[in-house]
Amino acid sequence: MPLSHQDQVTLLKDILNNHQTDCCGSTAECEQLERLTKSLMVNAQVNQNVKSILQDVYYYSQTGAQTADLDQHILSNQENLSQWVNNIDQFS
Template sequence: MPLNQQDQLQLLKDILSNHQVDCCGSIAELEQLERLVKSLMTASNVDNEVLEQIYHYSQNGINASNLDNHIESHQQQLSQWVNEVETFS
């Protein structure tokens, strides 16, 4: 069963929040973020600039030599993105 836009936004926010709080994550989570962002970019009421930033964060994290360091270095952006995703609907 496909996720609707609200479910996708909630999942996006949950993954970003987990990265912010835990300062760690997995490649699978970053790949999920990429898929969610690609899907949400087609929605007219979602800020594509924020989604592009999250997409680049995901891609760079997948290719990072140390994923935890990558996540830790983006703590401020993660907090900002979580707040911004909350405003999408």
């Protein structure tokens, strides 16, 4: 059964929160973020303000999936991670 767009948003926020809280993550999580953001960006039910945030999250996840030091990538995006989650909550 496919996830609703709201379930996808919740999963996206959970992964971002985990990265922000734990200051670490996995390549698989970054790949999951990529898939979630791509799916949500083409969904007409998603608020346009959220879609602009999703573009930043997509770039973050792409870079994270390709970096040699994922923990450092997550650490350097700590402020962005919490801001993205707060903004998604505000618009969804």
